[in-house]
Amino acid sequence: MSITPQVSLTAKLTINTDDHRPPTKDAVVPGPAPTPRELKVHPTNPGGENATLTFVGTATTLLEWRGLRIMTDPNFLHAGDHVHLGPGVTAQRLTNPSVSIDELPPIHLVLLSHYHEDHFDKLVEDRLRRDLPIISTPHAKHHLAEAQAKDEPFVTVTALDTWQAADIHAVGAAGDANLKVIAMPGKHLPPGILDMVNSALGAGIPPTNGWMVELLGEGGKTFRIYISGDTLMVDDLKSIPEKFPHVDLMLIHLGGTSIPGPNLPLLMVTMDADQGIQLVHLINPDVTIPIHYDDYDAFKSPLKDFQDLVTEAGLDKKVVYLNRGDQYAFKI
Ligand SMILES: [Zn+2]
Incomplete structure (x- = not known):
């Protein structure tokens, strides 16, 4: 029998949502709040929407609620640009983000699942304002705030290990927002020798977090958003529904x-359609939104395969599909 993990509070952040500065260090004026290309709502129970999620591309989204704007995994490269994903491994971007980094509206917090270039590219690393609060892995903090960023480190990076949590209190003219961000398990490599070698060498595939974001809504009701991060469908994930039996989104x-493995022609490092539908069954969220599905040539599992499995499982009313620039409005 497994033991339900304990969440430990390790950080507290206060955020001023009246801070309207642009998220890049050299821009003078921030962009406007994104206008949705297409607006989607809950497939079976719409109404009372007071929060939005905009899909920018790859794993980049903008989550807005009560004046607070959170950006996940910022990746603002364009089609034809390349990222480095491991020793000797590059991938080419095939798509464009729905907004450019220069058009971004004010951002109050970045949630970074892991320090990998399709989630935090060189352009982003160069351009983001150094005092922009970032929550990520200890590995990412090492790179962004300590090691290679000595000249110009990010100064507000919070590192969370699995099951560690940060309490966030946001205040501003739009009202107060209280939320908790908890680091969830994630495995970018299959468990085993390769994983051990990778950790020992400190090279290649970085450690990764998922996130549980708990937003404290009206009447003390908690709205839970689970973000998988770049993970395979591994046993570690089974603790998540034990601890969080209800997930809203x-x-x-x-x-x-x-990507090319050491001895294998290709090594899969994120969920394909088969593993994705397994995770949907495991977490059983009210609504699922797929992201990180077609932006690089290293993404080999088409979204259509996942859509087919969703239909086969009779879950069409529980999945919302967003193209880049589309927005999902929902009620917290
Ligand atoms: Zn990725």
Whole structure:
């Protein structure tokens, strides 16, 4: 029998949502709040929407609620640009983000699942304002705030290990917002020798977090958003529904990202359609939104495969599909 993990509070952040500065260090004026290309709502129970999620591309989304704007995994490269994903491994971007980094509205917090270039590219690393609060892994903090960023480190990076949590209190003219961000398990590599070698060498595939974001809504009701991060469907994830039996919204990183392995022609490092539908069954969220599915040539599992499995499982009314620039409005 497994033991339900304990969440430990390790950080407290206060955020001023009246801070309207642009998120980049050199821009003078921030962009406007994104206008949705297409607006989607709950498939069976719409109404009372007071929060939005905009899909920018790859795993980049903007979550807005009570004046607070959170950006996930910022990746603002364009089609034709390349990222480095491991020793000797590059991937080419095939799509464009729905907004450019220069058009971004004010951002109050960045949630970074892991320090990998399709989630935090060189352009982003160069351009983001150094005092922009970032929550990520200890590995990412090491790179962003300590090691290679010595000249110009990010100064407000909070590192969370699995099951560690940060309490966030946001205040501003739009009202107060209280939320908790908890680091969820994630495995970018299959458990085993390769994983051990990778950790020992400190090279290649970085450690990754998922996130449980708990937003404290009206009447003390908690709205839970689970973001899978770049993970495979591994046993570690089974603790999540034990601890969080109800999830309102799941953002699932798909794509079946495949990179050349040491001895194998291709090694899969994110969920493909088959693993994705397994995670939907495991977490059983009220609504699932797939992200990270077609932006790089290393993403080998088409979204259509996942859609087919969703239909086969009779879950069409529980999945919302967003193209880049589309927005999902929902009620917290
Ligand atoms: Zn990725």
